[in-house]
């Protein structure tokens with residue numbers, strides 16, 4: 157679907173920069189590139205099909221009295237379990253306040269006190285109050301609404317919605333455009349978009365798993381596409397589970413934001429026992445991976461896990477956390493008086509397409525921003541509310557880099573018919589995709605073992621053998637990269653937990669870098685390993 161509103165005549169014939177994805181990273185990058193002509197291709201209408209619109213906590217930025225860049229860096233490094241890139245992190249954190257001011261200028265209504273100063277909240281593993289929020293849990297929605305309005309008012313930005321990008325076109329060392337399938341990926345025809353610069357902002361991988369908080373568009377297509385085009389992928393094994401997805405059998409699972417625990421909500425089992433204090437001195441505010449395993453163990457042992465907000469939030473719930481309140485009430489749970497059933501769900505991917513400080517990937521002509529990347533700032537475990545920060549900081553840096561390195565727009569034909577090549581497929585409904593999601597949750601999930609990973613790699617190979625569709629190839633490539641890297645990393649660190657090697661190992665205090673060719677070789681070796 158091409159929205160006429162977004163199709164100014166002046167664009168005919170110019171396709172200089174193509175941005176894949178209309179979440180926070182994509183929209184922010186387009187706005188920062190203005191007045192340079194930009195085309196955004198988004199799988200769903202912007203504002204939909206993007207994790208950005210669902211963010212509940214907010215954005216972290218060292219802006220309060222007493223907070224410093226160094227403190228924010230130190231918290232990020234501590235959360236990242238020994239493999240955070242400190243240089244990149246310092247750069248991101250230092251630029252955070254300026255990007256918050258940009259968002260204010262675009263009209264984001266961050267919460268303010270009576271004097272008009274920004275209200276800063278505290279979240280798990282942050283040593284200071286540094287999260288800017290909107291009406292408790294409405295940050296993502298409000299940010300996206302403001303940016304969508306700004307994009308609509310920017311004539312240099314053309315938005316094409318419902319186009320699922322399936323391929324990055326590579327010519328020698330360069331990415332020279334993309335190929336997309338219209339009608340939310342259902343069209344028989346594909347359309348090519350030549351471009352001098354492609355910025356990949358396609359979000360995360362949550363829907364590779366059976367239980368996730370992410371929209372279905374976040375199924376790892378971006379990482380797979382980039383890997384298939386030859387890009388280096390970093391740290392794919394590090395997947396973050398959110399410990400408190402609301403456990404009511406919905407797909408995607410609604411989220412009970414971390415801010416609830418920041419405000420004093422506690423985790424109990426069905427016997428009313430507060431179990432996190434036995435596991436970590438910070439209790440409910442321990443790092444996400446620790447809380448996730450605590451919740452996972454209670455659920456697996458049949459005792460269940462519940463977030464009890466009745467004392468900490470109580471009657472203020474509807475005003476303070478309207479989104480969570482609505483999700484609970486829709487499932488017949490009143491969080492003012494009742495504990496909320498919770499379970500861990502895939503929430504965020506620390507790994508992704510390797511980028512440098514300017515958002516450049518290892519292939520010329522391809523930049524990337526947001527969750528699809530691995531900039532190194534999250535290490536093995538993301539600090540809450542650092543991902544929206546990462547999206548805006550690096551999207552802005554990419555805009556500067558492109559403006560500096562590609563000064564003149566190029567005239568090309570856009571919208572070439574790239575022909576029919578492949579049956580369209582509704583990814584979310586297809587049996588192989590469902591099988592893959594179950595496999596990833598079971599064998600490459602909160603708790604992994606060598607045996608479970610070998611099994612996953614063999615099953616992935618089988619699924620790959622019988623499914624030749626391009627879009628599925630992108631998705632399964634990402635699954636393979638995650639499973640292979642998780643098998644290689646014979647230790648536990650951050651979001652990656654191996655029950656067969658539960659400790660960190662000094663020789664593994666390093667990031668993972670993997671090309672698809674390397675992953676294919678490792679997967680072939682693993683597939684030949686005899687089952688125990």
Ligand SMILES: Cc1cc2nc3c(=O)[nH]c(=O)nc-3n(C[C@H](O)[C@H](O)[C@H](O)COP(=O)(O)OP(=O)(O)OC[C@H]3O[C@@H](n4cnc5c(N)ncnc54)[C@H](O)[C@@H]3O)c2cc1C
Pocket residue numbers: 176177178179180181182197198199200202204205206207208209210211212213214215216295296319320321322357358359360369370371373374377378411503504525526527528540541542543544545547
């Ligand atoms: C429920 C929830 C709550 C969260 N809360 C917070 C929070 O409080 N603070 C925080 O910092 N982070 C939070 N996060 C994480 C954060 O929202 C994301 O990491 C961030 O929004 C990612 O932004 P993005 O622009 O990279 O991706 P997205 O916002 O996911 O956007 C990706 C875009 O790419 C499109 N797309 C995908 N594949 C294709 C394709 N093949 N072709 C074309 N388009 C494609 C999608 O449709 C979408 O438009 C939360 C995440 C979730 C799910």
